Amino acid sequence: MKPPTTNSETDLLAGALVETNDQLLGLYDLVSLTIESLDEQRAVLAILDRAKSILGADALLLRADRNYSIGPPNDVAALEAVHRIPVQAGDSSATSVPVQTPDGTTVDLGALRKSSPFGTADKKLLGAVGKMLVGAIHRARMHQAGLDQAVKARDHDTASELAQRALPRWRPESGRLDLFAHSSPARAAGGDLFTFALVDDTFHFVVGDVSGKGLPAALMMTTTISASNAAFASVGESGAAAILTTIDSWVYETLADAGLFVTLLVGSYNLTSGILQTCNAGHSPVGIVRNATFQPLAAQLPPIGVLPVESVEACTHQLGPGDRFIAASDGLVEQLNMVGGMFGDERLEALLVSDAMCADGLGKAVFAAVSDFAGAEPQGDDRTLLTFFADPGESSC
Amino acid sequence: MDISVTETPAPTTRSLTLRGRFDAHEAPAFRDALDAAMDNGHHDLAVVLTDVEFVDSTALAELVRGMKRCREAGGDLALVSPSDPVRVILELTKLDAAFTIR
Structure with missing residues (x-):
């Protein structure tokens, strides 16, 4: 038989359950987002916009070979400033997660929320957003590479035809x-x-x-x-x-x-x-x-x-x-x-x-x-x- | 095609040994190996062609490009022991007159 729990332990358990539930709902909301564009910028901004809403964040910043951000300029600037140095323990309004890309490099997704500090569930959700962003970028670039190859093939055909003339x-x-x-x-x-x-x-x-x-x-x-x-x-x-x-x-x-x-x-x-x-x-x-x-x-x-x-x-x-x-x-x-x-x-x-x-x-x-x-x-x-x-x-x- | 780069006693010299078909598909790998050697200060290159079965015009152009780059840097690119098929191509195109062949 388990020992009776105290009120404070019950509060912690209830809080954890709520947090887990919020995380599941957030994930559900995120994966139900339909990315209709194969354009890299549009796809990334659509995901960031939904993630900002789910997390209740003021700004998000993806640091990759090309940076993407969403939020008021002042908040994005604040996030950029925070990210110039490792996020400090007292800087609870900002957080960041590293995300592995398919080519083995690591990019960084940062978030700023002034109303309340980020919890563990938020950070896990942010990690999921990061993976979704990396996937969308990879997909868009694969699509672009395919297009480039098709254009190249067409150019070769045109060059061949012109040369024959x-x-x-x-x-x-x-x-x-x-x-x-x-x-x-x-x-x-x-x-x-x-x-x-x-x-x-x-x-x-x-x-x-x-x-x-x-x-x-x-x-x-x-x-x-x-x-x-x-x-x-x-x-x-x-x-x-x-x-x-x-x-x-x-x-x-x-x-x-x-x-x-x-x-x-x-x-x-x-x-x-x-x-x-x-x-x-x-x-x-x-x-x-x-x-x-x-x-x-x-x-x-x-x-x-x-x-x-x-x-x-x-x-x-x-x-x-x-x-x-x-x-x-x-x-x-x-x-x-x-x-x-x-x-x-x-x-x-x-x-x-x-x-x-x-x-x-x-x-x-x-x-x-x-x-x-x-x-x-x-x-x-x-x-x-x-x-x-x-x-x-x-x-x- | 296989490419192996070998160090030699002279500090500015490197030996590149090629094996198999040397054609348009393989030319980029050769260019990378040659450029890497040149960028590291090796301006005297020996390209060993003993086990090369075939060269096409793209491959020959890469060898010519490498030869010019080496000579501009004060060195040379020598072709070493070309196989019979390669030697025939070099003679047919008269490129044997342009390269140092050992």
């Missing part, structure tokens, strides 16, 4: 040049490029690949195309070396500042003489198909943007009937299939030397073969091919 859609009308030029961009905008111009009797062209992916690569791709087109116009019939050094002088600094480079194959093909000049700054695969053999044209210098081009001499090739010039990009060669195999140089070269009646037929066959090889495996990089048949004569598809 910088590629020439026209083809030179000449019976002495059978040209195929096509670029198929990967999902994450890459930096493959080609462009060309027919200046009098000379077909100038550029094929390149900007390092990296995404917006920077797409921007540098369009910049390089613009510089190439301007170089074609400014150097006239000077040839490939002049075009390459002109492009380098215009884009080197920008590339270097961006930490990017562009592999670039520059060619000038005289339609009358059949003489082809090439300058290869780190681009591959490039070559000439002659007598059913692929003869690679090795790079003469590193890609543009790595080191300033001081001097370069063009390589000269005499093309004859049946010869094919090839400039592709690594996206064709390095395409993977479902089991991790790579399309590779050998498959590409076998296609390039195969019977083809015209450049268009050859180009389409290459793209189809790489696509078939990939199957359901996503396109890993931009795929680009520029090929022309020298002195095509009567051949056609």
